[in-house]
Amino acid sequence: MATSDVRPDLLNALSALRECVAAARFPLPLPGADGARRSRAELLAQLDDYLVPRLDRPDAPLLAVVGGSTGAGKSTLVNSLVGRCVSESGVLRPTTRMPVLVCHPDDQSWFAGQRVLPRLTRVWMPRQDGAHGRVEAYESYGAYEAQEIAEPYGDGGLSGAAYGASRGASGAYGVRDPYGTRDGLAPDGLMPDGPVRGGPARRGPVRGPATFGEGGGGPDGTLLRIEVDENMPSGLALLDAPDIDSLAGHARELAAELVCAADVWVLVTTASRYADAVPWHLLRTAKEYDVSLVTVLDRVPHQVAGEISLQYATLLRRAGLGDVPRFTVPELPESAGGGSGLLPATAVQQLRDWLAHRARDPRARADAAVRTANGVLASLRSRVTSLAGACAAQHAAATRMTHRVERAYEEAAEQAHADLVGGTAFGGDALAHYRNRALTGTSAALLDALTGSVAAVLYCAVAAADERFAAELRREPAAAAVPFGEAGAGAQERVGVLVRRWQRCLEELADEALRAAEPPADAEPEEVAALLAVALLGGANGQGAADELAALLGAKGGLRLRSRGGRLLGTYFDRVLDGERDRRLAAVEALEAQSGQQAQLIAAMSVLQREK
Secondary structure, eight states, X not given: OOGGGOOHHHHHHHHHHHHHHHHOOOOSOOTTHHHHHHHHHHHHHHIIIIIHHXXXXXXXXXXXEEEESTTSOHHHHHHHHHTSOOSOOOSSSSOOOSOEEEEOGGGHHHHHSSSSSTTSEEEEOEEESTTTOOEEEEOOOTTOOOOBOOOBOTTSOBOSOBOOOEEOTTSSEEOOOTTSOOOOOOTTSBOOSSOBTTBOOOOOBOOSOOOOOTTTTSTTOXXXXXXXXXXXXXXXXXEEOOOTTOSSHHHHHHHHHHHHTOSEEEEEEETTTTTSHHHHHHHHHHHHHTOEEEEEEEEEXXXXXXXXXXXXXXXXXXXXXXXXXXXXXXXXXXXXXXXXXXXXXXXXXXXXXXXHHHHHOHHHHHHHHHHHHHHHHHHHHHHHHHHHHHHHHHHHHHHHHHHHHHHHHHHHHHHHHXXXXXXXXXSTHHHHHHHTHHHHOOSHHHHHHHHHHHHHHHHHHHHHHHHHHHHHHTXXXXXXXXXXXSTTTTHHHHHHHHHHHHHHHHHHHHHHHHHHOSSOOSSOHHHHHHHHHHHHHOGGGGHHXXXXXXXXXXXXXXXXXXXXXXHHXXXXXXXXXXXXXXXXXXXXXXXXXXXXXXXXXXHHHHHHHHHO
């Protein structure tokens, strides 16, 4: 499939697949869940940052991402390819903290918007002469403005200045200082009038190189610095990525996302680290995706250049990467960030020519883009299948926990029902009040005692269910991550509220029965409600209360009232136990480990396979 022949149906299928991948969740700490989360993030990043934008606009410039481990010389290499310092290099590690993209001025519109790398905020930097020279002009595009100015130092310059874009309530991009100041950079590259935190009011040129905090100057490393230079061939952009083995986790993740967004991967390693695991992980990934790849063996001593190049070539050939273009850069003082930070033009001429050929020759350019796009498309099936399997495992674990909770509450409900029907609630104070009712002449105490007994039986059922399913969940390792809450927390109060509500409803039924009785009964609603409660909950000892109801309301009236009372008791019985069960199940449902995720992924992948 050529990218120039992309059908809208293929892009629609990719968009549908992307939505399914985004909806997948892996909240439970199951074996393989961490890998599934990383795979999901990588897949989303590659779809958003590379595949969909490339297929949608096959005429867009090629993006070559320069990646590698700490100290490999990526920034020095990028600076040397461009012909000036666009990315900070030095002996301190890590040096590249904010990714830097450099392109020809004619291509800046391709990268200024959110077409590629949509999660990264664009930052346009002042153009400087040399490392500490005068600001010539402030490059801006659209509504992007400089954002963060740090503290001045004693020499009058600024060190630690960071720039970013922040959308305010009005929707415009404004100035935001994480330290609480409101200082910004004027469009002409000068400080605005007014005091700068830590220094006097001033208006003068910003001097000194802009340096950035770990993660690109933002709290989560989401900034992308854009540089334009006429030395870059039109149709090609270079991106200097953070170290793929950075100690900062977000920097490693960002580096991996940037590499996956490339049309061409430029992997930089050194003579001392070319056999390390980090670069070979990237190489194996590149082989798996069949992307356009070029390797640079940097900082190679002259004395052993031939031997090391041969050993590296042998390793590549054994890994099935013998056809990957290789370039060797000798070890020079500039490699360590000394002097101007630029390597001699001859040291990088072959790589520059190779990249320029890919940008200028239509066939070579199409071959590079098509190979990478096809490689990523071909990799989707196994990656999506793996995600679908992880979704199935998550759903299976959530289903097991759901069944354990439901079974525990079903068993507790059966026991509570048996206790109530068997007359367990009609004992103690309730039984004493019933026997002494003729002497005391009050039914309120009897009804209150029965209500308390019902609440106790139901709360014991809830506590037993919680204890039972907690014991069973100990056999489910993933359950430790589910916030079920403390067993029985607040349950006693909730049960009491519902049982008292049942009591009030029982009294209302009794009142309705008395008003409907023919002839009218000589009794109070409270007395009838108490007799009804005894008839429902007294078991074998409740027959006397049933006979009294029949005498007061008539045989049919008494039977009708008992039937309605039984349904009412069943309703509140279910409300109590089902409500507590559902509170426990809500924690599982909140995990969003839905059954349809696996099927949706497989179905979306099947549609994509047909469209390919």
